[in-house]
Amino acid sequence: MVRNSCQLKLSAATIEGDSFHRYTRPEMDVAIRKAKEQSRHISYFGPESNDFGLLEQSLIEYGEKGTGKRRRYLHTYDEAVPYNLQPGTFTPWEALPKNTNILFYEGLHGGVVTSKYNVAKHVDLLVGVVPIVNLEWIQKLIRDTSEPGHSREAVMDSVIRSMGDYIKYITPQFSRTHINFQRVPTVDTSNPFAAKAIPSPDESFIVIRFNGLTQIDFSYLLSMLHNSFISSMNTLVVPGGKLGLALELIMTPLVKKLVTNKKIIHKIS
Numbered sequence: 001m002v003r004n005s006c007q008l009k010l011s012a013a014t015i016e017g018d019s020f021h022r023y024t025r026p027e028m029d030v031a032i033r034k035a036k037e038q039s040r041h042i043s044y045f046g047p048e049s050n051d052f053g054l055l056e057q058s059l060i061e062y063g064e065k066g067t068g069k070r071r072r073y074l075h076t077y078d079e080a081v082p083y084n085l086q087p088g089t090f091t092p093w094e095a096l097p098k099n100t101n102i103l104f105y106e107g108l109h110g111g112v113v114t115s116k117y118n119v120a121k122h123v124d125l126l127v128g129v130v131p132i133v134n135l136e137w138i139q140k141l142i143r144d145t146s147e148p149g150h151s152r153e154a155v156m157d158s159v160i161r162s163m164g165d166y167i168k169y170i171t172p173q174f175s176r177t178h179i180n181f182q183r184v185p186t187v188d189t190s191n192p193f194a195a196k197a198i199p200s201p202d203e204s205f206i207v208i209r210f211n212g213l214t215q216i217d218f219s220y221l222l223s224m225l226h227n228s229f230i231s232s233m234n235t236l237v238v239p240g241g242k243l244g245l246a247l248e249l250i251m252t253p254l255v256k257k258l259v260t261n262k263k264i265i266h267k268i269s
Helices: 002-007 025-037 052-065 077-083 133-145 152-175 218-224 240-259
Strands: 012-016 102-106 127-131 179-185 204-210 229-232 235-239
Touching (some): 052 102, 102 240, 127 133, 127 152, 133 179, 204 240
Parallel strands (some): 012 102
Antiparallel strands (some): 204 235, 229 235
């Protein structure tokens, strides 16, 4: 998405979903222990650990004034050292750049809706990039166990603890998106917790579903994305290795229309 903005010579601001976590990593560890003692579950997916209200207000402010603030959640030592901070902490809040004409949000809650908050209605183009759920667990298992102190059993416990919030707050968002890019492996992932490696892009397809968008040129996309095919009226399937090209071909004209105030949404089914 940011690459598209550079190609179109746009001035873009970006915010990250992790910025809206309520807790640092040590604070989250304490919250998880307290919840477990109370026979409750807490995860990085739900409202107890994320400030949905602040996220919604951030989108409203940018939409009305073109202003806002951001910070970074520092995941690793490489990210933290330049700020003289510890991994699992936040940088200070800072103002977004001035005179930008588009805001990119990258995170888990761009389409979240609860009884109190509706982030999705403030998003002009909502795009989901997601693997099928077993592949998601494989990626988490491989990623987390590669770090010191994370056993396979601990990661499995984390998955179980997160499942309720994942079902309630994450999966419904993909019914609200204008486009989904879903990665589907072509190898056996039926037991994600026994996997030894993450399937490669060449061992995957990308299922691209369009919802309510006007003027999607399927013929052009089929001609540009070799070995792609249409699986239903609103769905294009491309080889996994062509995800980057598919994103560029699909997103560039849509972003261009957005910043020139042209209508791109017909309806959401």
